[in-house]
Amino acid sequence: MSKDSVAGGMKSRYYSFLRRQKLVCIGFLVLAAVCVIALYGFSNNTSQSYWTSYAVLGHHLFGLEAPPGRFTDIIFWDRLLPRAINAAFVGGALAIAGCVMQIVFRNPLADPYTTGISSGAGFGATIAIAMGVSLVPGLSGDWAVVANAFVLSLVPTAAMIAVMMFRKTSPAELILVGIGIMYFFGAASTVFMLWANPSDLSGAFRWGLGHLESVGWGNMPIIVGATVVGSAAIMLMADKLSLMNAGDRGALTMGEDPHRVRFACLLLTSMMVAVVVAFTGTIGFVGIVAPHIVRLTMGTNTRYMLLGSFAAGAVLLVASDALAKVLALPVGVIMSVVGGPLFLFILVKQYKREHLV
């Protein structure tokens, strides 16, 4: 066999490998789109049929004839569709942020909240709900919660960034700084929750579980905008991120300052996640599990992993939200109870494939 044909074989194998990854990515994205529409159709409490949702969509997009029924349009167009689109973007943002965090910290336990964002946001929301304090003057009610959560979620990140500017920190050290800050804010919000009366505690507790119902056409552009900008910037950095997989020394050898990449990634993901969290509360699971699902199913090519995580996160959250609405439960509950065993199953499968059991 000549040298060329060996190289050719390698090449074609590599290309088929890439094609498979692309296919998985695209598959996930298509699934996400289908899920959005499915959610939009399935989860109404009216007696409309599944296809009504498509009729409403056609009416708004292409000017077709409006479906009958007085509230059909309001329910589908104003309540369900923004929520579904929002779920897709929130899930995508959290998953891609989780993927980035796991890469830059080189830790499988890292998630979008590892820098302490959730604890800061939770503290902000708690003081707004339990004590009626608003950090941004002139706001009250839901917007005070959002503003508080956003402002305070940036505090742990700011502290971490300050540490990074003055010191070359190892990833382990940086995570520990985040955790130290997280414990402090966590303790502070627990104190306020204990001092609050039971109904306020309940409110703060529910906020922490994550919720997608408070999103309409009005505030959706903020979330979608932040997600798109943040994810695009992350995708542009994908090549640098893939160097980070080689470890700090490896990245340095290949001409990339790991410290700088980490700094940029932290800043980007924190801003994106802070926006998302301020509106939706702390939705767990998707940020840590979606990247792992992608890694287990399609390998570790960073470019496709980022894209795949986004798509997988979107699918996961939209599907859980649809189920959550049918069963009238918080979305976090569905995701954990259904997704936890599923994830375990994937892990076992993966083990069996590797060890040829």
Added chain:
Amino acid sequence: MSILGRHPIPQPDTDEGFRTEYKNYVWRKVMFIAFLAAAMFILLGYSVTVSGRDMTFWDGIMAIVDHIMGVSYDRVEEPVKFWNDYIVWNSTMPRVLGAIVCGAGLAVCGAAMQVVLNNPLAEPYTLGVSSGAVFGACLAIILGFTFGNIGTYGIIGNAFIFSLVPCAIIIVLVGVMKGLSPVTMILAGTAISYFFSGLTTLMMVRTDDETLTSSFRWQIGSLAGIGWDNIWIIFAGTVACTAILMMTAKYLNALALGDKSATSLGVDVNRVRYTILIVSSLMVAVILSFTGIIGFIGLLAPHMVRTILGADNRYVIPASMLLGPVILLFADTVSRLLAEVDLPVGIVMMFVGSPIFLYILLGRRGRRAMYRCPRIPSPGA
């Protein structure tokens, strides 16, 4: 100039140089451990005097010593001493001892977990033990479901039984699948804990606000539930498990080098990992069914020790075993001093502990230590 590189490795000229260097190395660590032990006893003495009675440090110590020696006082003739003895022995002592035992157990467990799972974020609860316990406790508090008719022990019994479920899953997984990597174990633990916490949340959102508050309170972690009637269970469990962990400590240094290096050094990696995971899960299950989830110690006490002492596990394990109690005892004393504000010990610990932790981590000493010891469990994804 060395052959290997431009920077010659500094080498002491003689055998004698090595010996003194090693002696200094050991001496510093032993001194630190001795200092922690002394701090623990002083805190113990002070802690028993915080009981709402007017007592000096020596009164507290004497009350303990006298009681152990079997001296008893007459209620009428020596009322002060009688009541000192009564309060110290019956109300504060179990709690103080509980703080010591729980602190030691959690810290040792965290130190061992971080090494065997090869992850600085690992803690005693990483494998999902706590989520099972919370689920059990909420089952008792919210739905009133308990195993058997055992009254006030219902919550504890439930918490213990259900914390064994994640343990069992992990044990089966690790036992059946030989050579499961630490990363997969951690992820399995994450999956399990998400499952149980999802179920817990389900109960919590469906209940009324008062019940939610009480189940929320159970999770925070408090030593108030420990008394003479139950401390022996915690004590027995912790001592037995800690002893086993101490025996495996000598393998931990090899394990921290990575699985391949450890195997080539003759350590049966899978067996050590399996033993440590089972033992520490059982110990944590016992502790947290009585106290609720006491965070912080298991994760951060070992890191504090490593930052100060370096990553030699022969010393990290005993030092953690002493630093854990010091932190928990201190936090418990503060929470009793602030009795009117009613802060559970878990919260006090986080408030006081996290600034101290950050100071140690970022202080000049921490920087030196962190960079000096490359063997800190490195995050390997």
